[in-house]
Amino acid sequence: MDPISDAELVVSARSGDVDAFTVLVERYRLPALRLAYGIAGDEAEDAVQDAFVKTFRKLHTFRPGSAFRPWLFTIVANEARNRRRSMSRRASLELRVREQPQSAATAADAPAIEHDQRRRLVAAVNELADNHREVVALRFFAGLSESETAEVLSCPLGTAKSRLSRALDVLRTALGEEVTL
Amino acid sequence: MIDLELALADLAEHLDHPASEHSAAELRRRLVAPVRGRRDFRPSTRALLVAAAVCAVVATGVVAIAPARQAVADWLGIGAVEIRRSDLPPGAAPSTTSKSSASTVPGATGPVRTATAARRLAAARKVARFTIVTPSLASAGALADVEIDHRVPGGLVALTYERFTLLEIATDPTEPPPLAKLVPGSTPVQRVTVSGRPGLWIAEAHEIGYIDRSGRFESDTVRRSGPVLLWERDGVTYRIEGLRSLEDAQAVAATLS
Numbered sequence: 001m002d003p004i005s006d007a008e009l010v011v012s013a014r015s016g017d018v019d020a021f022t023v024l025v026e027r028y029r030l031p032a033l034r035l036a037y038g039i040a041g042d043e044a045e046d047a048v049q050d051a052f053v054k055t056f057r058k059l060h061t062f063r064p065g066s067a068f069r070p071w072l073f074t075i076v077a078n079e080a081r082n083r084r085r086s087m088s089r090r091a092s093l094e095l096r097v098r099e100q101p102q103s104a105a106t107a108a109d110a111p112a113i114e115h116d117q118r119r120r121l122v123a124a125v126n127e128l129a130d131n132h133r134e135v136v137a138l139r140f141f142a143g144l145s146e147s148e149t150a151e152v153l154s155c156p157l158g159t160a161k162s163r164l165s166r167a168l169d170v171l172r173t174a175l176g177e178e179v180t181l
Numbered sequence: 182m183i184d185l186e187l188a189l190a191d192l193a194e195h196l197d198h199p200a201s202e203h204s205a206a207e208l209r210r211r212l213v214a215p216v217r218g219r220r221d222f223r224p225s226t227r228a229l230l231v232a233a234a235v236c237a238v239v240a241t242g243v244v245a246i247a248p249a250r251q252a253v254a255d256w257l258g259i260g261a262v263e264i265r266r267s268d269l270p271p272g273a274a275p276s277t278t279s280k281s282s283a284s285t286v287p288g289a290t291g292p293v294r295t296a297t298a299a300r301r302l303a304a305a306r307k308v309a310r311f312t313i314v315t316p317s318l319a320s321a322g323a324l325a326d327v328e329i330d331h332r333v334p335g336g337l338v339a340l341t342y343e344r345f346t347l348l349e350i351a352t353d354p355t356e357p358p359p360l361a362k363l364v365p366g367s368t369p370v371q372r373v374t375v376s377g378r379p380g381l382w383i384a385e386a387h388e389i390g391y392i393d394r395s396g397r398f399e400s401d402t403v404r405r406s407g408p409v410l411l412w413e414r415d416g417v418t419y420r421i422e423g424l425r426s427l428e429d430a431q432a433v434a435a436t437l438s
Contacts, residue, residue: 018212025208037198045199053211096197113183113191121188122196140189141196168185175185 003027006068014059021056028069031142032076038125038137039080041093051079070151073142077134077152084130095122124174132167139164298341301327305338311351311417313338314437321345321433345423345433351416373410373427375419375434380412382427410434 004023012020032051036044055075062071084093097118125133138149150160305327306313315324322343329338340347371382410421410430419437424430 018209021212022205022209025205029205033198033200034193034196037196042199045204049204049208049211052208056212097192097195098197113188117183117188118192118195121192125189125192136189140186141193143190143193171189172185 007064010059010062010068011064013056014062018056021059024068024072025052028072032073035073035076035137035142036080036083037095038141039077039130039134040083040087041095043083043087043092044080047079047083048076051076054079067148067151070144070148073138073144073148074152074154077138081134094126097122120175121171124171127174128167128170131163132170135160135164136167136171295323295325298324298326302340305329309338311349313340313349315340316342316347316433317436317438318433321436345421345430347433347437348418348420348422350418350420371427373412373431375410375412375431376414376437378412378414380410382430383409383411384427 006024006027009020009024013024029048029052032048033044036047036051040047051072055072058075062068087093097115125136128136135149135153138144138152139146144152146161146164147157149164150157153160153163155163302313302315302324309329324340324342326341327338328341337351338349340349371384373380373382408422408425408430410424410427412419412434419434421430421433424433
């Protein structure tokens with residue numbers, strides 16, 4: 001059974017259907033949370049909540065026929081940036097990896113990335129400049145395509161690609177021999 | 182040696198980001214909450230918009246769904262039903278409209294609130310496109326609030342009493358919405374007669390799903406609703422929400438005039 005499309009749900013949500021909007025929220029809550037975490041650290045949850053509320057109230061401005069996902073993530077990213085700017089404790093921006101061990105089933109299927117490697121990687125991400133960290137969060141944490149990433153950043157595709165490339169170069173330099181190209 | 186892009190994708194799965202179990206319920210409360218500072222978005226209007234999505238099952242969709250759902254689908258096909266759902270767990274079930282009414286008249290209690298509701302009822306009766314009925318049963322309690330929304334095709338009126346909420350919804354049968362709500366067959370649904378008209382009693386908190394234009398049904402595993410008595414009469418769909426017993430709900434319905 002095919003899920004209801006974003007466009008259909010948006011049509012219904014625009015008329016005030018909270019249930020339809022809730023389906024959209026559930027569809028995008030996790031990647032939105034990951035994106036906001038990448039930008040605003042511990043403020044992520046509040047940022048995502050605010051973003052969804054604003055999205056719902058701005059639905060009347062959404063252009064029919066355009067893609068909902070980059071539009072939503074633009075609002076999420078804006079909210080997260082606002083949170084980041086207003087934060088007083090820099091430490092709460094620091095990203096962490098979960099400490100609990102993986103289940104056996106997950107471990108068997110997962111790529112060969114050790115927990116220590118994740119911690120070194122997240123430490124390197126924490127050292128990125130804000131604009132580099134943001135493009136990494138859009139592309140890899142939220143799972144957006146390159147073109148969607150460019151749309152959220154309001155920049156040409158080439159600009160988004162080069163920014164991402166520079167961010168990855170910084171990470172490779174920080175991680176040294178540990179990563180492949 | 183690790184592939185950096187794969188490692189970043191893997192990292193996304195292992196980030197220790199906050200994820201409160203209560204965030205979904207909290208978000209829903211905010212979505213239906215009053216919007217301050219915008220005259221065109223009054224609290225009552227927002228609450229009603231949530232309540233207002235009126236559904237009519239497309240005939241082909243009814244055919245396509247499972248028999249266990251047929252009873253509900255049949256009924257939905259002849260009337261309209263509001264789709265607001267409570268975030269409260271099964272067994273809690275009070276009307277969310279009751280909550281919103283408290284904020285609609287800040288600080289108002291007892292006679293003050295009742296007088297305000299009476300004025301709103303009189304105003305609603307002047308503009309509604311159908312005859313608004315009210316229960317005459319003393320045990321219904323005082324009328325706490327009245328809300329009307331003209332943006333719902335045909336109009337919608339919500340009457341909030343102390344013990345329950347009564348919604349009266351008229352629909353434009355020529356313009357069905359693109360999505361419809363449907364109670365899954367796993368939820369006990371009792372066919373009942375309400376003042377001589379066919380209706381439904383959904384005694385338990387129940388799940389909600391959607392039917393698209395092609396008749397496909399997709400369950401929404403997040404939203405649930407409490408006990409509801411539904412029936413239709415003369416082009417108006419009535420819904421009583423918040424009473425735990427069918428007998429109580431039918432008693433209220435029998436006195437509507």
